[in-house]
Amino acid sequence: MRAIPLLALLLSGWFAVPAHADEAQDWLTRLGLAEQQQSFQGTFIYERNGSFSTHDIWHRVQDGQVRERLLRLDGSAQEVVRVNGRTQCVSGTLIAGSGDSPDSHAHALDPQTLKAFYDLAVIGKSRVAGRNAVIVALAPRDQYRYGFELHLDRKTALPLKSLLLNERGQLLERFQFTRLNTSVVPDDPGLQPSSECLPVAASSDKEQQVDTPQAWRLDWLPPGFKLTNSHARKDSQTNVVVNSLMYADGLARFSVFFEPLNGAVATESRTQLGPTVAVSRRLVASEGEVMVTVVGEIPIGTAERIALSVRQGAAPAKS
Structure with a gap:
């Protein structure tokens, strides 16, 4: 008999201890606030459909403004700069697309809403990019959405790793830091777009x-x-x-x-x-x-x- 992967069991909620639900909600609340409060810079890998890419990221929270720059380090050159979530400029193949770039899925999470459609649980601990992390699973209660496994930094609640999994526990998408520095605020040169990063208007000419x-x-x-x-x-x-x-x-x-x-x-x-x-x-x-x-x-x-x-x-x- 073929063994069922432990990860699939965990995400299906078989081992989700109810006492851990409140802890999971607390971590998701912290996650939703982390990128609005914490400056950092680092390097992450992004895996999708068996293809990997590596990216540098600069993220600064200052004077009520969140400024972020992402730069792809391999393959086709890609760059995107955002201010308060709005894309300011893009380069490379992103110009022809929407300007979106892989990120951590960390956006304004509401655990109270999510728990109606996902089983939330803290399922363990890990270590990513040299930092201690807590693992939070979001297992869908139906077949209409995918499940997530989030490895959140114990110190800041920033997502060190995010896995998107189908109903069989198979990996569909991975985001993972290989280097993260939260002790240094990115400076202006690091956040400055290159000359190839072309401005994005609110609506295009066409x-x-x-x-x-x-x-x-x-x-x-x-x-x-x-x-x-x-x-x-x-x-x-x-x-x-x-x-x-x-x-x-x-x-x-x-x-x-x-x-x-x-x-x-x-x-x-x-x-x-x-x-x-x-x-x-x-x-x-x-x-x-x-x-x-x-x-x-x-x-x-x-x-x-x-x-x-x-x-x-x-x-x-x-x-």
């Missing part, structure tokens, strides 16, 4: 923000996911308006995009690269065919069910 009434809805959402943002962008060259809806459960996120086909030939698809899935389907709308695409770090079955639930128009009023 796109403009447009206000449109809510034209789409989802008839099914995974429990706990809520609409966090919606917008429409118009390409000034093609005049095509692409609508998008963004949802989150406090940890996991996904987006739904609606692009008019205008007679173009498009193929429905389902793809997965590491933890990120993209499911596309054609939908006949009042103005013609539209390609609906669900993109996010959620199981592909979840994305498919979301895509099938898309309907045109606002939700009907409840009587």
Whole structure:
């Protein structure tokens, strides 16, 4: 009989001791505050779909402002600078994308919300980048989201390592520091972008923000996911308006995009690269065919069910 991996058992909640739940919540609360309070600099590795990359990071909290610079050290040159979470400039292949860069998943966590959809538990201790850590597991209570294992620095609660795992305990994504210095505040030269880091405007020259009434809805959402943002962008060259809806459960996120086909030939698809899935389907709308695409770090079955639930128009009023 094949042995079940211990990590899979831990994340499934079999060994999650209820007495540890409060401790796990305390650590997640500290994690949510850490990057808003603690300056640091270091080097981390990022693994996704069997591919590794190495990055330097400078993170400074000063005078109520959080400034951060990330620089990829291998492969294609990539750089991104953020101020208070807003991307200021990007370089390399990031220019053609969204400007996002791998990070620690540490963003405004609300343990009270998360515990309704994840089993939270402290499951052990470890040592990462020469620093003592506590291991916090977030095991999903259903099949609609992935599980996390977070190795948090005992001194600062910063994430020293983060593992994203599927329902079988298999690794989908890894973030891990190899060097972390919290005793020195990064200086201006370290945070200064290079000449290749090109400024990012609030909206590009080819796109403009447009206000449109809510034209789409989802008839099914995974429990706990809520609409966090919606917008429409118009390409000034093609005049095509692409609508998008963004949802989150406090940890996991996904987006739904609606692009008019205008007679173009498009193929429905389902793809997965590491933890990120993209499911596309054609939908006949009042103005013609539209390609609906669900993109996010959620199981592909979840994305498919979301895509099938898309309907045109606002939700009907409840009587």
